[in-house]
Amino acid sequence: MSNNNVDPFQLFGELSFPAVTVQRTAKQLGTPELNMDPVENPDFPDSLSGKLNNLDWVISVAEDLVKLECILPTTLSYEDVAQVLQVITNEHNASAFDGRALLGQTEEGMIELRGDASFVTTAGMNDDQLFHALNLAIIAAQDALFSSLDRFNAFALAVKEADEQGGN
Secondary structure, eight states: OOOTTOOOOHHHHHHOOOOOOHHHHHHHHTTTTTTTOOOEETTTTEEEEETTTTEEEEEEOOOEEEEEEEEEEEEEEEEHHHHHHHHHHHHHHHHHHOEEEEEEEEEESEEEEEEEEEEEOOOTTTTTHHHHHHHHHHHHHHHHHHHHHHHHHHHHHHHHHHHHHHHH
16 A cells, blocks of 8 residues: 655655775675785775786776776886887777776886776665676776787787798
């Protein structure tokens, strides 16, 4: 039996939805399935850092967005290969909508290849939804990084083979 005296907007206004926080995100990333065990970053209170699949990860949690970024340091000189890798990462980014490949430069002048993925959060996202969004973002970020790395390795191999054939 319905109560005709209840304002439907009051019903919706009384609900308390859980926000996606750094703590909830850390808890989901620390589950046995994801096994990242991230730690809070004291310099940036809305971020976490962790290690997963031999990659360094930085996770930023904003009011309505979570961004995951994996980082692969290399011994490649930024000055020597940045232009080639920029073309490769742009090629990936032009065709992929779920993860992005980026370049970074270390203080030593070496390339850091990065993959990142973000997802929108709203109040009310439950733990299962947060877990699945984090899992898919991890996959997308790694795919962006490794796809670009694979293309770069194929390019480097082709250059090496061309040099060897030209030198004979």
